Amino acid sequence: MVLMKKLRKEKREAPPGEKPEPIRTHLRNMIIVPEMIGSIIGVYNGKTFNKVEIKLEMISHFLVEFSISYKPEMIICGV
Numbered sequence: 001m002v003l004m005k006k007l008r009k010e011k012r013e014a015p016p017g018e019k020p021e022p023i024r025t026h027l028r029n030m031i032i033v034p035e036m037i038g039s040i041i042g043v044y045n046g047k048t049f050n051k052v053e054i055k056l057e058m059i060s061h062f063l064v065e066f067s068i069s070y071k072p073e074m075i076i077c078g079v
Contacts, residue, residue: 032062034059
């Protein structure tokens with residue numbers, strides 16, 4: 001709930017035609033709702049905050065899907 005209040009406030013205070021300031025959050029399991037479209041959210045991945053701009057295609061997905069928290073490694077057998 002606090003995140004949504006911060007997003008609304010940033011959208012109101014942003015000058016017309018400009019993007020709002022990013023909101024930092026640790027809520028990786030939050031579902032993206034239509035009210036969040038156009039906002040920029042800094043999602044914590046355990047080390048840094050990854051900026052995610054919310055778009056129409058992201059609705060009903062989790063924030064965690066757009067902020068990877070591990071470094072993918074390629075495993076080569078026999079080396």
